[in-house]
Amino acid sequence: MAATGTEKQGSKAFYVTTPIYYVNDAPHLGHAYTTVAGDVLTRWHRQRGEKVWYLTGTDEHGQKIMRTAEANGVSPQEWCDKLVEEAWKPLWEHLDIANDDFIRTTEKRHTDRVQEFVQDLYDKGEIYKGGYEGPYCVGCEEYKLPADLIDGEGEYEGQKLCPIHKKPVELLKEENYFFKLSEYGPRLLEFYGANPGFIQPESARNEVVNFVKQGLQDLSISRSTFDWGVKVPWDEKHVIYVWIDALLNYATAVGYNENPAKFADTFPADVHLVGKDILRFHAIIWPAMLLANDLPVPGRVAANGWLMVGGEKMSKSNLTGIKPQDLTSHFGVDAYRWYFLRAIAFGQDGSFSWEDFTARYTSELANDYGNLASRVAAMVGKYFGGELPEATASDAAEKAVQEGLAKAAATADRLIGEELDFQGGILAIFDFVKQVNGYLTEQEPWKVAKDTSPEGQARLATILYTAADSLRGMAVLLNAVMPRTSEALWESLGAEASLGALADQPVQNAGVWGQLPVGSTVTKGAVLFPRLEEPKTTA
Numbered sequence: 001m002a003a004t005g006t007e008k009q010g011s012k013a014f015y016v017t018t019p020i021y022y023v024n025d026a027p028h029l030g031h032a033y034t035t036v037a038g039d040v041l042t043r044w045h046r047q048r049g050e051k052v053w054y055l056t057g058t059d060e061h062g063q064k065i066m067r068t069a070e071a072n073g074v075s076p077q078e079w080c081d082k083l084v085e086e087a088w089k090p091l092w093e094h095l096d097i098a099n100d101d102f103i104r105t106t107e108k109r110h111t112d113r114v115q116e117f118v119q120d121l122y123d124k125g126e127i128y129k130g131g132y133e134g135p136y137c138v139g140c141e142e143y144k145l146p147a148d149l150i151d152g153e154g155e156y157e158g159q160k161l162c163p164i165h166k167k168p169v170e171l172l173k174e175e176n177y178f179f180k181l182s183e184y185g186p187r188l189l190e191f192y193g194a195n196p197g198f199i200q201p202e203s204a205r206n207e208v209v210n211f212v213k214q215g216l217q218d219l220s221i222s223r224s225t226f227d228w229g230v231k232v233p234w235d236e237k238h239v240i241y242v243w244i245d246a247l248l249n250y251a252t253a254v255g256y257n258e259n260p261a262k263f264a265d266t267f268p269a270d271v272h273l274v275g276k277d278i279l280r281f282h283a284i285i286w287p288a289m290l291l292a293n294d295l296p297v298p299g300r301v302a303a304n305g306w307l308m309v310g311g312e313k314m315s316k317s318n319l320t321g322i323k324p325q326d327l328t329s330h331f332g333v334d335a336y337r338w339y340f341l342r343a344i345a346f347g348q349d350g351s352f353s354w355e356d357f358t359a360r361y362t363s364e365l366a367n368d369y370g371n372l373a374s375r376v377a378a379m380v381g382k383y384f385g386g387e388l389p390e391a392t393a394s395d396a397a398e399k400a401v402q403e404g405l406a407k408a409a410a411t412a413d414r415l416i417g418e419e420l421d422f423q424g425g426i427l428a429i430f431d432f433v434k435q436v437n438g439y440l441t442e443q444e445p446w447k448v449a450k451d452t453s454p455e456g457q458a459r460l461a462t463i464l465y466t467a468a469d470s471l472r473g474m475a476v477l478l479n480a481v482m483p484r485t486s487e488a489l490w491e492s493l494g495a496e497a498s499l500g501a502l503a504d505q506p507v508q509n510a511g512v513w514g515q516l517p518v519g520s521t522v523t524k525g526a527v528l529f530p531r532l533e534e535p536k537t538t539a
Contacts, residue, residue: 011050011051012051012265012266013050013051013052013053013265013266014042014045014050014051014052014053014270015052015053015055015254015266015267015268015269015270015271016038016041016042016045016052016053016054016055016269016270016271016273017038017054017055017056017250017269017271017272017273018034018035018038018055018056018057018273019034019059019273019274019275019278020056020057020058020059020103020105020246020249021056021057021058021059021088022058022059022062022064022065023058023059023060023065023079023080023083023084023088024064024065024068025068025083026083026087026088026091026323027087027088027091027323027324028322028323028324029307029322029323029324029327029340029352030275030306030307032091032095032324032340033304033307033340033344034273034274034275034304035056035092035095035097036095036097036336036337036340036341037273037304037341037346037420037422038054038056038271038273039054039095039096039097039098039099039337039480040337040341040416040422040480040481041271041273041416041417041420041422041480042054042098043098043479043480043483044413044416044417044480044507045417046503047476047479047480047503047505047506047507048413048417048506048507048508049506051265052100053100053101053254053266054098054099054100054101055099055100055101055102055103055249055250055253055254055269056092056097056099056101056102056103057101057102057103057104057105057249057253058080058083058084058088058102058103058104058105059105059242059245059246059249060076060077060080060084060104060105060106061076061105061106061228061229061230061239061242061245061246062141062228062229062242062245063138063141063223063225063226063228063242064138064139064141065079065080065228066226066228067138076228077106080104080106084104089102091324091325094324094325094328094333095324095328095333095336095337096333096337096483096484101253101254103249103252103253105230105245105246105249109252109253109258110248110249110252110253111230113248113251113252113256113257113258114230114240114244114245114248114252115230115231115232115233115240116233116257117248117251117256117257117289117293118221118232118233118240118244119233119234120293121179121289121292121293122177122234124292124293126179126180126292127177127178127179127180127221128177128178128180129175129176129177129178130175130176130177130178130218131173131174131175131176132172132173132174132176132178132220133171133172133173133174134146134171134172135149135160135169135170135171135172136169136170136171136172137162137164137165137167137169137170138170139162139164139165139167140162140164140165140277141241141242141243142243143172143220144162144169146160148163149161149162149163149169150162150163150166152168156168164277172225174223174224174225175224176220176221176222176223176224176238177220177221177222177232177235177238178218178219178220178221179218179219179221179244179288179289179292180218180292181216181217181218181219181284181285181288182215182216182217182218184216184288184291184292185212185213185215185216187288187291188212188284188287188288189209189212189213191287191297192205192208192209192212197300198283198297198298198299198300198301199279199283199300199301199303200300200301200302200303200347200420201302201303201347201348203347204276204279204283204303204347207279208279208280208283208284211280211284212284216284219241219285220241221240221241221244222235222238222239222240222241223238223239223241223242224237224238224239226239227239229241229242229245230245243281243285244285244289247281247282247285247286247289248289250267250268250269250272250286250298251263251267251295254266254267255267267295267296268290268295268296268297268298268299269298269299270298270299270300271298271299271300271302271420272286272298272300272301272302273302273304274301274302274303274304275303275304275306276303276304276305276306277306279301279303282301283301286298302346302347302420303347304346304347305344305346305347305348305349305350306349306350307340307344307349307350307351307352308349308350308351308352309322309351309352322352324336327357330532330533331357331361331532332529333484334481334482334483334484334485335357335361335365335482335529337481337482338365338426338481338482339357339360339361340352341422341423341426341481342360342364342422342423342426342427342430343356343357343360343423344423345421345423345424346420346421346422346423347420358532361529361532362532364430364433365528365529366529366530366531366532368430368433368434368437369430369433369474369528369529370485370527370528370529372433372436372437372440372467372471373471373489373492373528374524374527374528375440376440376464376467376468376471376522377492377493377522377523377524377525378524379445379446379449379464380464380468380522381522381523381524382449383445383449383460383464384461384464386521386522386523387519387520387521387522388464388465388468388493388494388516388517388518388519388520388521388522389460389461389464389465389518390461390465390518391461391462391465391466391514392458392461392462393455393458393459393461393462394462394466397439397442397443398462398466400435400439401435401436401439401466401470402466402513404431404432404435404436405432405469405470405473405510405511405513406511406512406513407428407432407511408428408429408431408432408473408477408511409473409477409507409508409509409510409511410511411424411425411428412425412426412428412429412477413425413507413508415428416480417507422481426481429474429477429478432470432473432474433474436467436470436471439463439466439467440463440467443463445460445463445464445467448460448463465516465518468493468516468520468522469513469514469515469516471489471493472490472493472495472499472515472516473510473511474489475489475490475493475495475502476502476505476507476510477507477510479502479503479505479507480507485528485529486502487502488525488526488528489525489528490502491523491525492522492523492524492525493516493520493522494516494520494521494522494523495516495520497520497521498516498517498520499515499516499517
């Protein structure tokens with residue numbers, strides 16, 4: 001996405017990352033949920049006029065990738081290339097994800113820098129050689145503590161399972177290199193205390209703090225039982241542990257040891273968006289690595305909850321993975337982007353159901369928002385020939401609407417832009433949508449239109465201008481969430497010609513009243529949210 005002309009120059013970019021996703025399979029709703037959230041957050045900050053850098057990408061090393069490729073009869077690199085180009089990148093384009101970069105951990109710009117980072121740690125005495133034996137989950141690419149495991153049932157009776165993947169762990173014994181993570185517990189606790197907003201939500205922060213207080217173990221940062229990974233530079237019989245490799249993408253993608261100016265302008269991330277199952281890696285291991293190499297620590301690690309289907313976390317391994325395209329083909333891309341952030345409080349687990357999506361789409365998008373846009377455009381066309389009239393007869397009813405827009409804009413800017421409360425911000429905007437619908441119901445412009453006196457026509461003009469400028473504010477506020485329909489509404493209001501590009505409208509000024517110029521040409525475009533057809537079923 002091209003930068004807007006309103007960006008502030010000379011300041012650090014607002015840097016947001018998603019996890020880099022394993023390419024052992026095609027993306028599902030859980031991956032898209034985090035990526036859409038990051039897209040909405042960065043679009044919002046772009047529309048504040050800030051410099052922004054949004055990073056996503058793929059994690060392509062490790063034993064899980066190697067085994068998946070072998071099972072499909074191809075090399076790991078061939079498997080990664082195919083999935084990235086045919087599944088991951090096309091989905092982000094389909095969902096209108098405006099990422100600034102897409103990092104792949106098999107790229108030379110990444111692998112070279114990873115070796116340099118780990119070599120620096122080794123040279124500083126932060127890494128030593130040892131051995132390790134313990135239960136290992138290939139799905140998590142992580143050694144597990146015995147206390148974390150669950151007892152298997154059914155076909156796994158008598159075995160210990162990973163609590164996330166519900167598959168048996170493997171007992172691994174190998175010679176490894178270790179990072180002195182145990183020495184960083186006190187520094188991390190001091191940092192958490194001084195920066196209470198570093199880990200969000202509060203429940204996630206408490207979990208991490210309590211874990212660190214129990215004492216950290218040194219971290220195995222190499223593997224010698226397989227070779228699909230970045231070679232340890234001083235001992236090529238080992239590859240670097242995939243999580244050490246993966247976490248470093250946040251630095252390598254923005255110029256670590258390669259482009260000092262870019263790195264200084266971007267790093268560290270202001271917000272790391274992660275799933276709660278990988279929170280410890282980001283809130284413990286990652287800051288400890290950075291502290292060990294004298295690099296700045298991120299501003300915030302925000303853990304979103306799990307998307308649940310039938311009480312199970314949505315994932316391919318649990319056979320509950322649903323393709324985003326299954327939903328966008330029925331509801332549309334904008335409704336898809338809107339639904340998950342509106343229906344689920346970010347940071348909490350949430351359940352998806354087709355029925356809930358259908359009900360919310362029909363009630364809030366089609367009936368409340370889309371119908372409002374259609375009614376206003378139709379009335380301006382019918383009563384004023386499509387030319388936006390001037391408001392000259394405002395009273396308390398209009399003042400309430402103006403105050404409602406100002407409140408919605410301020411609330412949404414705080415909740416979405418600062419607190420990552422996407423649900424709260426969207427609800428604040430849609431409370432205003434409901435307010436404007438209520439205003440039209442009370443004012444009954446279709447009845448006022450029958451009064452052909454100058455006073456009657458002035459009142460009608462005021463009602464319709466109030467509704468149209470309200471829609472102008474809604475288009476600006478919802479642009480980050482639903483860019484396609486917001487653009488369509490913007491054009492319908494004639495705002496493109498009179499105010500310029502929607503992306504250039506400062507979102508923090510959306511609540512300033514009266515910006516839509518009198519005389520703007522208002523046209524009734526296509527329905528923003530068409531009536532849903534019954535999904536096709538097969539016998």
